[in-house]
Amino acid sequence: MDNQKADIGFIGLAVMGQNLVQNIASKGFSVAVYNRTAAITREYIETVDSENISPAYSLSDLCNSIKSPKRIMLMVKAGEAVDEVIDQLLPNLHKGDALLDMGNSNYKDTQRRTHQLTEKGILYSGVGVSGGEEGALNGPSIMFGGSKELFTEVEALIKSISAMDFQGAATLTYVGPDGAGHYAKxxxxxxxxxxxxxxxxxxxxxxxxxxxxxxxxxxxxxxxxxxxxxxxxxxxxxxxxxxxxxxxxxxxxxxxxxxxxxxxxxxxxxxxxxxxxxxxxxxxxxxxxxxxxxxxxxxxxxxxxxxxxxxxxxxxxxxxxxxxxxxxxxxxxxxxxxxxxxxxxxxxxxxxxxxxxxxxxxxxxxxxxxxxxxxxxxxxxxxxxxxxxxxxxxxxxxxxxxxxxxxxxxxxxxxxxxxxxxxxxxxxxxxxxxxxxINPNLPTNLIQGLRDYFGAHTYKRTDREGIFHTNWDDQN
Ligand SMILES: NC(=O)c1ccc[n+]([C@@H]2O[C@H](COP(=O)([O-])OP(=O)(O)OC[C@H]3O[C@@H](n4cnc5c(N)ncnc54)[C@H](OP(=O)(O)O)[C@@H]3O)[C@@H](O)[C@H]2O)c1
Known part of the structure; x- marks a missing residue:
């Protein structure tokens, strides 16, 4: 039954993931967690002792144990690991499900993944999370990129886990589409x-x-x-x-x-x-x-x-x-x-x-x-x-x-x-x-002269509009 299912899924229980999950669970959200190495999941579940955190030992179990549409956060090593996890997850996802990459992915990878997943009807977000281990546990600064629709939907959850600015407001913002959040990070x-x-x-x-x-x-x-x-x-x-x-x-x-x-x-x-x-x-x-x-x-x-x-x-x-x-x-x-x-x-x-x-x-x-x-x-x-x-x-x-x-x-x-x-x-x-x-006259005029000398790259003048080329061999 859906109401017994977890609010979100979470993949990746290294230092950042473990702390972020604890943060989310402490705000009253239920999280189903999965880590590639099962022993880490087992050990984590034994140590955290929270009724809001439940283990999954396969990606299909994870997907079956969360509410639909599925919202799954990834906190795995940046790079190929993210692609591998996405590929393994895809058979278990349906249109309208969403993935949120919370790691330090390269923004170009995020742009590519956004494009690929959007074509399949999956919402995708690249979320920049800063604050290290302590921030993940007690409140990080969160740079949300990607689907605005997804942002609006998960805003309450993400707001609750973030830190506070000098005025006491949540340190969370929607940065922009596709790779913008990861670029800001x-x-x-x-x-x-x-x-x-x-x-x-x-x-x-x-x-x-x-x-x-x-x-x-x-x-x-x-x-x-x-x-x-x-x-x-x-x-x-x-x-x-x-x-x-x-x-x-x-x-x-x-x-x-x-x-x-x-x-x-x-x-x-x-x-x-x-x-x-x-x-x-x-x-x-x-x-x-x-x-x-x-x-x-x-x-x-x-x-x-x-x-x-x-x-x-x-x-x-x-x-x-x-x-x-x-x-x-x-x-x-x-x-x-x-x-x-x-x-x-x-x-x-x-x-x-x-x-x-x-x-x-x-x-x-x-x-x-x-x-x-x-x-x-x-x-x-x-x-x-x-x-x-x-x-x-x-x-x-x-x-x-x-x-x-x-x-x-x-x-x-x-x-x-x-x-x-x-x-x-x-x-x-x-x-x-x-x-x-603060220097209005840098020596780059000489570079332009040299470029034009050996490569006819042309230059602009200070005293008139246009593009110029000089025959430098001509000593006149
Ligand atoms: N550490 C920080 O202070 C910090 C701060 C902000 C953001 N970040 C970012 O947050 C993310 C997580 O960082 P982290 O330091 O906690 O961990 P990490 O060392 O970057 O990554 C380890 C995690 O990735 C998993 N993983 C690696 N390759 C995998 C694969 N092919 N398939 C599935 N899972 C795989 C590992 O699973 P196994 O246990 O099975 O190996 C483990 O859960 C990274 O993107 C990192 O750059 C880190």
């Missing part, structure tokens, strides 16, 4: 990469130029969290730095290998920017910083060959700012880097939105990222205001003036880092982006 993750990299660069400077120990640096971050940088990432940075090692003496951070891993979304956001011709150097450098970190052995070898130590010795302790000045330098530089990372991310979103006809509401994203997700930050309050008044964020005068006022600090910090051979890819690229954007 991808950009969110790109911004997250940049913020984390900028934070690690501030730590790097405090550690290697100012020779502070982890607890001193943690105190700096705890202090920064009291001001305009107040955010989840700054807050947990203080916790990570303060953590003592339980295997040996000292701080855990000093024992962690400096090789950072990455999954798909960081590189996808950069690929998307390259494809649609949007400058995204800040977010992309954060991805490259992780790739570069993997070359540990080469870095060790080249450090011995280089004159880096001499450079450090020569510049050591020369005219270094006191703690109060340092606090301002770091605060301003992080703020500029954070704001510019959002600006670049939003610029990319605006471009993608226009190309795909998505009609993404950027202001809504600044609202739903205020709670539940990894990039939640006080500055989103300001950004929300700015996105409401001007589509091209960097052209917002108030925002621009605020960033402009903090640029001298970033410039000073970048110079200091350069003189100590300290690479700060995100901070230095923030400065590079800003300096490029």
């Amino acid at each position: 991808m950009v969110h993750n790109g911004i997250e990469y940049a913020m984390m990299q900028a934070i690690s660069e501030a730590y790097f400077l405090l550690r290697d130029v100012f020779h502070k120990d982890p607890s001193e640096i943690a105190a700096v971050f705890a202090n920064l969290n009291e001001g305009p940088l107040n955010s989840y990432l700054i807050q947990i940075t203080a916790d990570v730095l303060n953590k003592r090692d339980d295997l040996t003496e000292g701080f855990l951070i000093d024992k962690i290998l400096d090789v950072a891993e990455q999954k798909g979304t960081g590189s996808w956001v950069s690929i998307s920017a390259l494809e649609n011709g949007t400058a995204l150097n800040i977010l992309t450098e954060a991805v490259f910083a992780r790739s570069l970190s993997a070359d540990k052995q080469t870095r060790i070898k080249l450090a011995e060959l280089s004159t880096k130590n001499e450079l450090e010795k020569n510049s050591r302790d020369k005219n270094l700012p006191d703690d109060k000045q340092l606090h301002k330098l770091v605060e301003d530089s992080l703020l500029v880097s954070f704001y510019l990372a959002f600006i670049q991310g939003f610029h990319l979103l605006a471009k993608a939105e226009a190309e795909n006809n998505w009609q993404i509401n950027l202001s809504e994203l600044t609202r739903i990222w205020q709670g539940g997700c990894i990039i939640r930050a006080e500055l989103l309050k300001d950004l929300k205001r700015y996105t409401e008044t001007k589509a091209v964020l960097i052209e917002n005068e108030e925002l621009f003036k605020m960033i402009n006022g903090k640029i001298p600090s970033l410039r000073e910090l970048a110079l200091m880092a350069t003189s100590h051979a300290l690479p700060l890819p995100v901070m230095q690229n923030s400065l590079l982006y800003f300096d490029s954007m």
Whole structure:
């Protein structure tokens, strides 16, 4: 009987799935769960002890145990696994049933799957979920993409499991059709990469130029969290730095290998920017910083060959700012880097939105990222205001003036880092982006001349309309 059946089906009981299911069940919805490896389902059912969660050990059992039309959430590894699960599910689905991919799928895959499933009469949604394990359990930020009809129908459920913004409203929004939700999540993750990299660069400077120990640096971050940088990432940075090692003496951070891993979304956001011709150097450098970190052995070898130590010795302790000045330098530089990372991310979103006809509401994203997700930050309050008044964020005068006022600090910090051979890819690229954007005469005129010289690519002139080509061999 249908009323004894579960409200929804859920596939994928790894860390995100287990927590999300608990969240859904705690809001009074009944969930039938399935995981490819049955032992995980069994163990989960034994530990959660909720009458709203029931196990299924095959996909047909799962489909038989949920109400019709079927609403099934997928939280499996992004990529081929999603296609495999969809293929296995299809024989059990009928017109009007719906699949919601809650994982970090590539938006192009989501577009393809939407197309394929819509043709079969199945509703499909790509839903961006941010907040990691804790967010999944207590309330993530949810970027819903795909079928609007499905959104309206499941809105109450999804609203109940999401976090809250600064005003107490649910951190859920309908982003747009097909891949829009996953695209927004991808950009969110790109911004997250940049913020984390900028934070690690501030730590790097405090550690290697100012020779502070982890607890001193943690105190700096705890202090920064009291001001305009107040955010989840700054807050947990203080916790990570303060953590003592339980295997040996000292701080855990000093024992962690400096090789950072990455999954798909960081590189996808950069690929998307390259494809649609949007400058995204800040977010992309954060991805490259992780790739570069993997070359540990080469870095060790080249450090011995280089004159880096001499450079450090020569510049050591020369005219270094006191703690109060340092606090301002770091605060301003992080703020500029954070704001510019959002600006670049939003610029990319605006471009993608226009190309795909998505009609993404950027202001809504600044609202739903205020709670539940990894990039939640006080500055989103300001950004929300700015996105409401001007589509091209960097052209917002108030925002621009605020960033402009903090640029001298970033410039000073970048110079200091350069003189100590300290690479700060995100901070230095923030400065590079800003300096490029405020320069009305870039040297790209020469590039155009060179292109026309060897490839007859033509160029435009500054003093008249039209397309021109020059015979460069002719010395007159
Ligand atoms: N971890 C995070 O903080 C986070 C945050 C936001 C979003 N996400 C996204 O959420 C999704 C789930 O993430 P996760 O970290 O919980 O798990 P995950 O490691 O990405 O994926 C593991 C899950 O996928 C299942 N799976 C893998 N290949 C499969 C296949 N061919 N057929 C059926 N099931 C298959 C696994 O089943 P078995 O147990 O049988 O192997 C397991 O349930 C991913 O898309 C991830 O990118 C993760």
